């Protein structure tokens with residue numbers, strides 16, 4: 001299938017992008033890496049009258065570490081995250097997740113902002129950002145605002161972004177010496193969207209993990225924190241954590257809810273082992 005006809009504009013700046021979105025009253029869409037958007041246009045799941053291309057807009061790309069915080073520009077490509085020594089050192093959870101995101105050709109073009117804005121419930125990066133307790137910077141007609149990742153994902157493919165907003169950056173605390181990260185997913189083929197996945201962070205105190213965050217993806221409309229399992233794991237028992245898993249996944253084309261719940265327990269055991277290991 002071919003997309004419905006649309007106009008194209010290359011934004012000269014962030015303000016220009018926001019003005020173009022505003023001038024088209026909810027009928028325009030931003031074009032980032034195009035890896036999800038172009039497919040939805042071709043399948044006519046979306047028919048915007050205008051694509052606003054933000055490739056090349058100054059200030060939207062790059063990875064910075066300052067004052068104990070990591071900041072990543074929205075147009076930073078997956079491949080840049082995958083190859084970054086700063087990400088490996090200061091954001092080990094993202095480094096663990098990157099190889100699971102699609103295939104190299106898609107990672108060459110896809111962006112972190114596009115992935116978060118698209119908010120696929122089976123995507124890795126939304127869950128990672130919730131596990132990192134990160135925040136999302138949104139730039140809109142009234143200026144910039146920051147939204148906690150846990151408040152950003154509001155429903156199936158829905159976020160706190162308004163029709164005239166641009167996701168401009170993300171921020172989270174850089175991993176310290178006691179930070180632990182764990183990541184695992186099960187997909188039918190490597191690079192496919194996950195059937196079930198788990199992104200986890202913790203601060204280690206001796207052998208215990210008091211601040212563990214377990215965030216599943218592929219089990220609901222948004223990333224899902226398994227809070228009862230977190231409490232059980234923080235108390236020291238992986239078996240109790242698996243038994244306490246407070247997830248209620250529905251059936252989808254990949255697996256039944258019951259299978260997903262079982263797989264969530266399998267992943268929890270794998271991730272708990274990673275969390276127990278000090279950073280190399």
Ligand SMILES: Cc1cc2nc3c(=O)[nH]c(=O)nc-3n(C[C@H](O)[C@H](O)[C@H](O)COP(=O)(O)OP(=O)(O)OC[C@H]3O[C@@H](n4cnc5c(N)ncnc54)[C@H](O)[C@@H]3O)c2cc1C
Nearest residue numbers: 030032033034035036037102110111113114115117123167
């Ligand atoms: C075969 C295939 C397999 C894939 N497998 C995976 C996978 O396993 N895991 C995974 O996470 N992803 C997967 N993807 C998706 C891939 O990661 C995309 O790169 C990502 O979802 C979208 O990023 P993008 O930059 O291409 O965004 P686009 O496709 O350009 O945009 C996606 C949506 O987000 C909006 N948008 C983009 N940027 C912004 C912004 N800065 N502010 C506001 N709105 C914005 C667009 O308007 C559009 O609605 C796969 C894609 C394909 C084609």
